[in-house]
Amino acid sequence: MRNPFLHGVGGVLSADIAVPEHERELRFYSKVLTTGSTPLWQDDLTNNQGTPVIGLGERSPEYEALPLQWMPHIQVSDVAASADRTLELGGQELMHAKGDDGLSQWAVLVDPAGAAFGVIPAVDDDPDNSSHSNPIGCISWLSLVASDVSSICEFYEQVVGWSAAPADKQDGFDMRRPDGVAAAEIYPENDENEGIPSVWILSLPVGDFEESLRQVREGGGEIIKEETEAGHAVIKDPVGVYIALQDGN
Template sequence: MRNPFLHGVGGVLSADIAVPEHERELRFYSKVLTTGSTPLWQDDLTNNQGTPVIGLGARTPEYEALPLQWMPHIQVSDVAASAERTLELGGQELIHAKGDDGQSQWAVLVDPSGATFGVVPAADDDPDRSNRSDRIGCISWLSLVVSDVSSMCEFYEQVVGWSAAPADKEGGIEMRRPDGIAAAEICPKNDENERIPSVWILSLPVGDFDESLRQVRDSGGEIVKEETEARHAVIKDPVGVYIALQDGN
C-alpha cells in the first residue's frame, strides 16, 4: 500500500516552500491545481475539505537560506536525534526550532544529495483520517532521483525511520514507514529522468489532468517529463521549482 499522507512516524504531515515572486507563484498554483468540475484544491491551496496540506510562503530574509524546492515535513519520533544523525551522515541543518525549555520542535535538514526536508514530531494517530481511501487533495506520492540510491536509502532509514524495499520501477527503492506502508520512492538517475534534480518531488492530485497541464504551459511553467499512461507529469513552475501532478480521478 502506498500512502505518504498518514499520521505517525515516517508519514508526511504537509509540505511548504518560500518563493520569490510570491503573487505570481500563487496565481500559477491556483490555476494548475484547481481544475475539473469538482476541484481537489481550493484557491488558497488547502484541499477541498479545507485542510492545510501545502504552504506557499513569500521568500522573506528569514528564509533566504532555504533552497528553492518543495520541502516535505516528515514525522519522526525524535527531532533532535534526526537532526544530529543528519549531520553525522554528511547532511546539513538549516533551521532547528526549539521551545523555551530547549526541546526541539522542528528542523529543516538537507540530505547529502542536496534534497531539503523538514522533520516534525509524529502526530497522534487519527483513525478517521488514516483510513480514508481517497485522501482527496492530499500529497499522493514522493520521489527522489539520486546518483547513489543505496546510500540515500541508508540515510533516510537512519534519519526518519523508513525501511527500504524494491519498487516496481527498475532500480527504484520504496521507502516504507514502520507499519509497512510505502511513503516515498528513491530512484536512480538515468537517461529518462536526467532533467530532474535531486530534490523531493511531491506528486499532487488534480481534478482535470489535461487542463492542469495546459495551465502549466499557459502560465509560464514547463512540463519536464510526462508519463501518458500513468497520467503523471513532473513540471517546473515559473521560478524554476519542480513538482509533479497526478490524475486524481
C-alpha cells in the same frame, strides 16, 4: 500499500516552500491545482476540505537560506536525534526551532545529495487514516532521484525511520514506514528521468489532468516529463521549482 499521507513515524503530514514572486506563484498553483468540475484544492492551496496540506510562503529574509524546493514534512520520533544524525551522515541543518523548554519542535534538513526536507514530531491521533486514501487534495506520492541510491536510502533509514524495499520499476526502492506502508520512492539517475534534479518531487492530484498541464504552459511553467497513460507529469514552475501532478480521477 502506498500512502505518504498518514499519521505516525515516517508519515508525511504536509509540505511547504518559500518563493520569490509570491503572488505570481500563488496564481500559477491556484490555476494548475483547481481544475475539474469538483476541484481537489482550493484557491488558497488548502485541500477541498479546508485542511492545510501544502504552504506557499513568501521568500522573506528569514527564509533566504532555504533552497527553492518543495520540502515534505516527515514525522519522526525525535526531531533533535534526526537533526544530529543528519549532520553525522554528511547532511546539513538549515533551521532548528526549539521551545522555551529547549525541546526541539521542528527542523529543516538537507540530505548529502542536496534534497531538503523537514522533520516534525510524529502525530498519532488520527482517528481514521482511511479517510486519506482518496485524493481529496493530499500529497499522493514522493519521489527522489539519487546518484547513489543505496547511500541515500540508508540516510533516510537512519534519519526518519524508513526501511528500503525494492520498488516495481527503475531499480528504485520504496521507503516504508515502520508499519510497512510505503511513503516514498528513491530511484537512480538514468535516461528516463533526465532533467529531474535530486530534490523531493511531490505528486499532487488534480481534477482535470490535461487542463492542469495546459495551465502549466499558459502560466509560464514547463513540463519536464509526461507519462500520459499513468496520468503523471513532472513540471517546473515559473521560478524553477520542480513538482509533479497526478490525475486524481
